[in-house]
Amino acid sequence: MLLRESHLKPSMQTQSERLRRRLENGGRVEVSVKTPARLHVCLIDMNGDLGRVDGSLGVAIDKPNVILSASLSGDVEVTGDVEGRVEEMARRFLTKINSSRGVSIRVKETIPAHVGFGSDTQLSLAVATSISKLLNLNLTVYELAKIMGRGGTSGIGVAAFDRGGLILDGGHSFGENKEKKDFLPSSASDAPPAKVLLRYDFPEDWWFIIATPKVDSRIHGGLEREIFRRLCPIPAVEVGMITRIILMKLLPSIVERDIETFGSGLTELQDLGFAKAARNLMHPATRACIRKMLEGGVYGAGQSSFGPTAYGLIRKNRQTRTLEAELRDLLENFGGGEVYVTGPNNKGAE
Numbered sequence: 001m002l003l004r005e006s007h008l009k010p011s012m013q014t015q016s017e018r019l020r021r022r023l024e025n026g027g028r029v030e031v032s033v034k035t036p037a038r039l040h041v042c043l044i045d046m047n048g049d050l051g052r053v054d055g056s057l058g059v060a061i062d063k064p065n066v067i068l069s070a071s072l073s074g075d076v077e078v079t080g081d082v083e084g085r086v087e088e089m090a091r092r093f094l095t096k097i098n099s100s101r102g103v104s105i106r107v108k109e110t111i112p113a114h115v116g117f118g119s120d121t122q123l124s125l126a127v128a129t130s131i132s133k134l135l136n137l138n139l140t141v142y143e144l145a146k147i148m149g150r151g152g153t154s155g156i157g158v159a160a161f162d163r164g165g166l167i168l169d170g171g172h173s174f175g176e177n178k179e180k181k182d183f184l185p186s187s188a189s190d191a192p193p194a195k196v197l198l199r200y201d202f203p204e205d206w207w208f209i210i211a212t213p214k215v216d217s218r219i220h221g222g223l224e225r226e227i228f229r230r231l232c233p234i235p236a237v238e239v240g241m242i243t244r245i246i247l248m249k250l251l252p253s254i255v256e257r258d259i260e261t262f263g264s265g266l267t268e269l270q271d272l273g274f275a276k277a278a279r280n281l282m283h284p285a286t287r288a289c290i291r292k293m294l295e296g297g298v299y300g301a302g303q304s305s306f307g308p309t310a311y312g313l314i315r316k317n318r319q320t321r322t323l324e325a326e327l328r329d330l331l332e333n334f335g336g337g338e339v340y341v342t343g344p345n346n347k348g349a350e
Contacts, residue, residue: 029071029072029134030071031069031070031071031129031130031134032067032068032069032130033066033067033069033070033126033129033130033349033350034066034067034349034350035065035066035067035111035122035123035125035126035161035349036060036061036062036063036122036160036161036164036345036348036349037060037061037063037064037065037111037117037118037160038058038059038060038061038117038118038122038156038157038160038304039058039059039116039208039304039309039311040056040058040116040154040156040305041056041057041058041059041266041269041304042056042057042242042246042269042272042274042275043055043153043154043273043274043275044056044057044171044239044243044246044273045171045239045242045243046183046233046234046273046274047232047233047234047235047236047239048174048175048183048232048233049233049236051173051174051175051178052170052171052172052174053171053172053174053180054153054154054169054171054172054180054194055169055171055194056153056154056155056156056167056168056169056171056194057156057166057167057168057246057250058154058156058157058160058166059165059166059167059202059344060160060164060165060202060344060345060348061208061210061342061343061344061345062342062344062345063342064110064111064112065109066107066109066110066111066119066122066123066126067107067108067109068080068086068105068106068108068126068130069105069106069108070103070105070106070127070130070131070134071103071104072101072102072103072104072134073102073103073104075102076090076091076094076102076103076105077102077103077104077105078090078104078105078107079105079106079107080106080107080108081105081107081110082110083110083113085120085123086105086107086123089123089124089127089128090103090105090127090131092148093127093128093131093132093147093148094131096147097135097137097147099135101135103130103131103134105127110123111123112212115212115307115308115309116212116303116304116305116306116307116308116309117304117309118156118157118160118305120150121145121150121151121157121158121161121186122157122160122161122349124148124149124150125141125144125145125148125150125157125158125161125349126161126349128144128148129141129144132144141158141161142158142162142193145158145193146193149190150186150193151186151191151192151194152172152180152185152186152188152189152190152191152192153172153184153185153186153189153191153194154169154186154194155167155169155193155194155195155196156169157186158193159196159199160345160348161348161349162348162349163199163346163347163348164202164344164345164346164348165201165344165345165346166199166200166201166202166254166344167198168196168197168198168199168246168251169194169195169196169197170194171194172191172192172194179191179192182229183228183229183232184225184228185224185225185228188224188225200251200254200255202254202344202346203254203257203259204316204343204346205316205317206262206313206314206315206316206344207314207315207316207341207342207343207344208313208341208342208343208344209293209298209311209312209314209323209324209327209339209340209341210309210310210311210338210339210340210341210342211289211293211310211312211327211331211337211338212308212309212310212337212338212339213283213285213308213310213334213335213336213337214336214338215283215285215308215334215335215337224306227281231274231277231278234273234274234277238272238273238276239273241272241273242269242272242273245265245268245269246265249261249262249264249265249268250262250265253265259313259315260299262299262300262313263298263299265300266299266302266313267294269302270290270301270302270303275303278306281306282303282308283307283308283334284334285308285330285331285333285334285335285337286303286307286308286309286310288330289310289327289330290302290303292323292326292327292330293310293312293323293327294312296312296322296323296326297323298312298313298314298323299312299313299314300313301313314341316343320341324340327339
């Protein structure tokens, strides 16, 4: 059951398959949320000479997940949050909406942070959604994201939480007195969430093999901001090539269910624009995983966001045990990591 208050009037919410509220402990109302993760395929225009910047393509996937439950309480209480992010997020949301209420949150699963899955966006929206439901607020996912400061560069994570699927967003206006005047990652941008231009259901029989190296060097925070400033603007000619691949290759192949063309487009995007400029920053383990996936016959492969997670496009019914074993063996040379397969998520958070 998915949390989609943006499409529901308050009186209808308890009838929706997209909302689960259950009564526990003598009538206490509890809200549960389970999110998808997302693969970030590319940033589109990091040049900005047309007066817009950013723009993103990505896809929601079934796992890993944030799973949490929340109920009203006298104070902000959090259990199960190993990384210590949830309490800060809950307090931020309550402060932003000028609420003096408290909330008790039980975190059951989280998405690994800073590995390419958009964990902060999914976690912050899960927290905000659970509290807004408990307080009977009629806020859209877009409004929740704005309150939580998410989506300021890429809108993929916000849209993945809302509806899942393959997502293309239009970025932000760029220049003085516009939504953005600098090249910044979402974590450092106060721009509103990027608006979705189009969304397609991702074919249910197109799956991904995922390899996440266990590495210490992860790109986020100040390092991520410095990389954006150093690498941008990207040459306009490369931005043009990216948009051509998306418009004339990836999107038609989704409509026509042409997995070979879609996969080759994914691979081609790794050699263009921001991904190309940041290639020297790719961890050797990620580079080796992408190469192994392509050698193993995936339709296309790449790095999600700044990585280190690598992904390869496969068909659902493909036997991947050999490739999975080879990837695990490969990752052992770099300190280990996780390898698994997952399908698309075309529903959003539930």
